[in-house]
Amino acid sequence: xxxxxxxxxxxxxxxxxxxxxxxxxxxxxxxxxxxxxxxxxxxxxxxxxxxxxxxxxxxxxxxxxxxxxxxxxxxxxxxxxxxxxxxxxxxxxxxxxxxxxxxxxxxxxxxxxxxxxxxxxxxxxxxxxxxxxxxxxxxxxxxxxxxxxxxxxxxxxxxxxxxxxxxxxxxxxxxxxxxxxxxxxxxxxxxxxxxxxxxxxxxxxxxxxxxxxxxxxxxxxxxxxxxxxxxxxxxxxxxxxxxxxxxxxxxxxxxxxxxxxxxxxxxxxxxxxxxxxxxxxxxxxxxxxxxxxxxxxxxxxxxxxxxxxxxxxxxxxxxxxxxxxxxxxxxxxxxxxxxxxxxxxxxxxxxxxxxxxxxxxxxxxxxxxxxxxxxxxxxxxxxxxxxxxxxxxxxxxxxxxxxxxxxxxxxxxxxxxxxxxxxxxxxxxxxxxxxxxxxxxxxxxxxxxxxxxxxxxxxxxxxxxxxxxxxxxxxxxxx
Ligand SMILES: *Cc1c(COP(=O)(O)O)cnc(C)c1O
Numbered sequence: 001x002x003x004x005x006x007x008x009x010x011x012x013x014x015x016x017x018x019x020x021x022x023x024x025x026x027x028x029x030x031x032x033x034x035x036x037x038x039x040x041x042x043x044x045x046x047x048x049x050x051x052x053x054x055x056x057x058x059x060x061x062x063x064x065x066x067x068x069x070x071x072x073x074x075x076x077x078x079x080x081x082x083x084x085x086x087x088x089x090x091x092x093x094x095x096x097x098x099x100x101x102x103x104x105x106x107x108x109x110x111x112x113x114x115x116x117x118x119x120x121x122x123x124x125x126x127x128x129x130x131x132x133x134x135x136x137x138x139x140x141x142x143x144x145x146x147x148x149x150x151x152x153x154x155x156x157x158x159x160x161x162x163x164x165x166x167x168x169x170x171x172x173x174x175x176x177x178x179x180x181x182x183x184x185x186x187x188x189x190x191x192x193x194x195x196x197x198x199x200x201x202x203x204x205x206x207x208x209x210x211x212x213x214x215x216x217x218x219x220x221x222x223x224x225x226x227x228x229x230x231x232x233x234x235x236x237x238x239x240x241x242x243x244x245x246x247x248x249x250x251x252x253x254x255x256x257x258x259x260x261x262x263x264x265x266x267x268x269x270x271x272x273x274x275x276x277x278x279x280x281x282x283x284x285x286x287x288x289x290x291x292x293x294x295x296x297x298x299x300x301x302x303x304x305x306x307x308x309x310x311x312x313x314x315x316x317x318x319x320x321x322x323x324x325x326x327x328x329x330x331x332x333x334x335x336x337x338x339x340x341x342x343x344x345x346x347x348x349x350x351x352x353x354x355x356x357x358x359x360x361x362x363x364x365x366x367x368x369x370x371x372x373x374x375x376x377x378x379x380x381x382x383x384x385x386x387x388x389x390x391x392x393x394x395x396x397x398x399x400x401x402x403x404x405x406x407x408x409x410x411x412x413x414x415x416x417x418x419x420x421x422x423x424x425x426x427x428x429x430x431x432x433x434x435x436x437x438x439x440x441x442x443x444x445x446x447x448x449x450x451x452x453x454x455x456x457x458x459x460x461x462x463x464x465x466x467x468x469x470x471x472x473x474x475x476x477x478x479x
Pocket of ligand 1: 155157312
């Protein structure tokens with residue numbers, strides 16, 4: 001048996017590369033990423049490709065390894081080239097992502113040390129760090145000392161945690177589901193609908209509240225709907241406001257909705273996945289007044305704090321609600337939940353073992369300080385105003401004043417189908433590849449979107465988009 005153990009050990013020890021081997025693997029990785037970072041401003045925001053990364057499949061998972069050089073080559077051709085380049089400042093579609101470098105170093109350290117951030121007993125420092133970040137955000141939104149939250153992988157999961165908490169907080173057991181009414185708007189992000197379904201609330205009646213001319217939920221219609229539902233014997237249960245809709249960047253009337261939620265005793269959830277981070281700016285703080293009225297809300301640092309993908313946050317006004325939904329005990333965990341210094345993520349979230357994802361937020365915040373984040377967000381607000389102004393000078397229609405950093409616009413040609421024209425315009429811009437834009441349907445019209453949230457998007461990026469739009473329009477109308 002000893003011989004067999006030593007034999008296996010010999011092979012298993014390959015999983016622990018020595019200093020030389022680590023350095024040999026690290027150098028090409030650093031070179032590859034440095035080359036990318038040095039050139040990211042000149043790389044396309046979108047690359048059309050024929051095989052769409054299928055070459056990866058020619059190198060199946062097998063018993064023996066390949067060299068780091070071969071691995072990087074597979075990544076370069078199959079992963080890091082085709083499709084959207086979310087690290088590009090030219091990414092002006094959907095809601096752009098980030099990828100600040102110090103977050104990558106945070107992930108690197110989190111992975112090497114692999115501290116277990118789920119339970120205070122196991123890693124008091126890691127849990128303190130995550131809780132400290134959560135408290136920082138709670139204070140930013142104006143939540144009091146009873147609030148808490150959880151760092152999640154994304155806004156969608158943050159919404160899911162919140163909707164389950166709302167369900168339990170309001171005691172919506174399955175028998176009550178068919179009579180418990182949920183109020184959304186047509187602009188509510190689809191991850192909320194998904195969360196409702198996953199939370200077992202698909203059979204709740206859902207009311208889509210009317211929008212005003214700026215695509216914001218109409219508070220008067222919300223109140224009227226609630227009255228109507230109460231009159232017919234239903235129980236209004238949950239209202240979801242958006243603080244920065246994905247589509248147009250609109251902020252629902254947060255204070256008015258909050259007052260209505262309080263009057264009728266509804267759970268008030270705000271989806272601030274996209275817009276929440278703007279609270280760091282003076283303009284944003286003013287526009288986001290009412291956020292503090294929510295029973296729960298979500299923010300996506302992998303959007304508005306420019307982090308690489310993989311970080312959302314759910315905040316809940318009263319931590320007891322999170323505990324009510326997520327606190328469990330197990331015999332094999334009996335040593336772990338004894339110290340009261342800090343609440344552990346595992347006690348107030350669906351996760352147990354989890355990535356120490358706080359470090360990817362803490363490190364950049366500590367190294368940069370908050371000031372550059374604030375400036376970058378202010379810059380984005382101003383770039384949206386600038387684009388809104390300049391795109392109209394090119395003859396585009398852009399009716400709604402941007403509230404945050406999304407602008408909707410379309411070109412109405414003197415003849416022909418405007419929808420078809422704008423579709424072809426979008427295709428031309430994406431085929432050019434230097435900037436990437438996306439579209440939506442507004443009031444039945446095919447509409448282009450300018451969504452500005454990458455930390456790499458600056459004035460020259462917007463000038464480039466304007467120039468690509470100008471030449472594409474000229475080509476399409478045959479000037
Ligand atoms: C992006 C977004 C979500 C979903 O967040 P993910 O991090 O993509 O899962 C939810 N709501 C709004 C308003 C969003 O913009």
